[in-house]
Amino acid sequence: xxxEEVKMTxxxxxxxxxxxxxxxxxxxxxxxxxxxYINSTVKDAIYNKKIQxxxxxxxxxxxxxxxxxxxxxxAVNESEAYEIMDLVKDLVNNTYERKDExxxxxxxxxxxxxxxxxxxxPKLNCKKCGEVTCLAFASKLLSGMxxxxxxxxxxxxNNQKNLEEVKNMMxxxxxx
Numbered sequence: 001x002x003x004e005e006v007k008m009t010x011x012x013x014x015x016x017x018x019x020x021x022x023x024x025x026x027x028x029x030x031x032x033x034x035x036x037y038i039n040s041t042v043k044d045a046i047y048n049k050k051i052q053x054x055x056x057x058x059x060x061x062x063x064x065x066x067x068x069x070x071x072x073x074x075a076v077n078e079s080e081a082y083e084i085m086d087l088v089k090d091l092v093n094n095t096y097e098r099k100d101e102x103x104x105x106x107x108x109x110x111x112x113x114x115x116x117x118x119x120x121x122p123k124l125n126c127k128k129c130g131e132v133t134c135l136a137f138a139s140k141l142l143s144g145m146x147x148x149x150x151x152x153x154x155x156x157x158n159n160q161k162n163l164e165e166v167k168n169m170m171x172x173x174x175x176x
Contacts (some may be wrong), residue, residue, distance in 0.1 A: 001031070001033070001035070001070075001094060002027055002096075003027055003029055003031060003089050003092045003093050003096075004028045004163070005027075005089075006025045006026070006027055006070060006085040006086075006088060006089045007025055007026050007028070007029035008023055008024070008025045008081065008082075009024050009025060009026050010022045010023055010024040010173070011023040011024075011078065011081065012098065014073050014074050014075075014132060016073060016074060016078055019062075020060075020073075020074045020075060020076060021075050021076075021077065021078065021081065022071075022073040022074070022075070023071075023072050023075060023078075023081045024069060024070065024071050024072075025069065025070040025072075026068060026070075026071065027069065027070055027083050027092075030067045030108050031065070031067060031068075031070055031092050032066075032067030032068075033094055034092055035047060035052060035054045035065065035067070035094075035096050036049075036098065036104035036105055036106050037099050037102045037104050037106045038054055038065070038091060038095050039054055039091070039104070039107075040101050040102050040104055040105035041095060041102060042054075042056055042091075043171055043174070044056065044057060044171050045109070046107055046108060046109050046111065046127045047105065047106070047107070047136050047142070048099040048108055049108065051066075052066060053065065053066050053163075056089070057144070058084075059144075060074050060076045060144055060147050061073070061084070062074060063084060063088065070085065070088055072084055074114075081135060084137065087155070091144075092173055094110065103159050111142075111157070112142070112169045114135065114138040114141075114142050115135075115138070115140040116136040116139055116169070116170060117134050117142060117169055118134055118138040118149055119167060120154075120163075120169075121134045121137065121138060121151065121154060121162070121164050121166070122127060122151070122153040122156075122162075124153055126153060128148075128150070128151070128152050129150040129151050129152075130150065131146070135142070137150075137151060137162055141170065147165070148166050154166065155167060157171060
């Protein structure tokens with residue numbers, strides 16, 4: 001299988017962020033068989049076996065790959081939309097070329113809740129991050145509106161294990 005083309009079929013201002021765009025594209029071939037392989041290699045991907053989709057967060061962008069289609073929200077502009085289409089095309093083709101070396105992953109990774117993230121935070125409500133409480137900070141981390149780097153107490157030596165847990169959760173959601 002070689003994905004030769006990704007063709008844009010729809011583009012509009014994003015409903016979630018009017019300063020950005022959302023778009024859809026069509027693949028020249030059905031790529032649903034490769035989605036579990038991409039799920040295995042992209043650690044922050046969320047695969048949904050029922051509807052044959054794979055969602056990847058790239059910073060604030062949400063990229064959802066279906067068997068025949070691509071849907072992206074919060075892209076910066078049309079130029080970036082074409083870059084994302086090329087990125088997805090390369091990801092599909094490169095993964096397909098290496099599929100004999102990859103163990104497919106058919107499981108869906110679960111997105112953590114704000115309470116799960118909060119469990120690993122220092123729970124000091126120190127406001128150093130700019131939020132009133134650590135739970136509010138956890139909620140903002142989950143939505144991508146905050147960065148773990150803003151929580152200085154979690155970087156203290158006695159919190160290193162918790163920091164790694166939070167970083168792993170952030171990676172699952174596609175945040176750095």
